[in-house]
Amino acid sequence: MKRMMMAAFLALAPVAGWAEGIVHKIAVHVDDGDPRVLHMALNNVQNMASYYKSQGDTVQVEVVAYGPGLVMFLDGKSPVSDRISTMSLELEGLTFSACGNTLRKMSEKAGHDVALMDEAVVVPSGVVRLVELQEQGYAYVRP
Template identity: 65%
Template sequence: MRTTLMAIGFSTLASIAMAGEMHHVAIHVDQNDPQVMNLALNNAQNVAAYYKSIGDEVTIEVVTYGPGLNMLIPGKSPVADRISVMSLELDNISFAACGNTHAKMSEKAGKDIPLMSEAKMVQSGVVRLIELQEDGYAYVRP
């Protein structure tokens, strides 16, 4: 039985080794600037394509806060269509919206500001970036 367990263990390790390395990238957007938003999305697409081409995997999280939250607001986002397409094409990308910024924007507007369906709310964009870096994510700020 022990030999069987060792064989299963070695088989699993061999499968993991053959799958390539796993990478993690956090991309920071805090500006309401279409060029910055497009650059962030270009970075994400290029990183995903590169790692795919060498047989590695990558997880990408785009974290927005402050004026950058407009990236994830329908009707305000100059990159909404790109985000929708990328979310369908890349299963390894996610978009985080700062809850602190969202609350302030909603309060100022006097109503709840909707977010794109691709966005997930986090309590704080800055804290999310800290957590991702503590978890080994590379940090990119376009």
């Protein structure tokens, strides 16, 4: 039992090994298209990155959007496109993942391919991606 508890703790603990200190792995869940929520998600990312940098640590953050939250990555329609472009250049270890299921359904409804911002990478399923990240020891944040 003690070994199982220690193994569970180690799986959830931040990863050591970068020269700066500890690497904190964080998955940010976005499924709401409200601009306030989108800005809050990006504020969370910036605040975490700033805090951990001040501690000598680094972060790996993956923002995963699906459903109505996919508006976050829509080319020409995202209310946070400027922030995403800037943050992707400023923050190492920041990834933006777009749900392929949602994108396919949006494209079918529109009758044409819906374009995403260059910063977004399509994953097969946003929900599955969040599960995978948590299985890899990522902390889960939902603004």
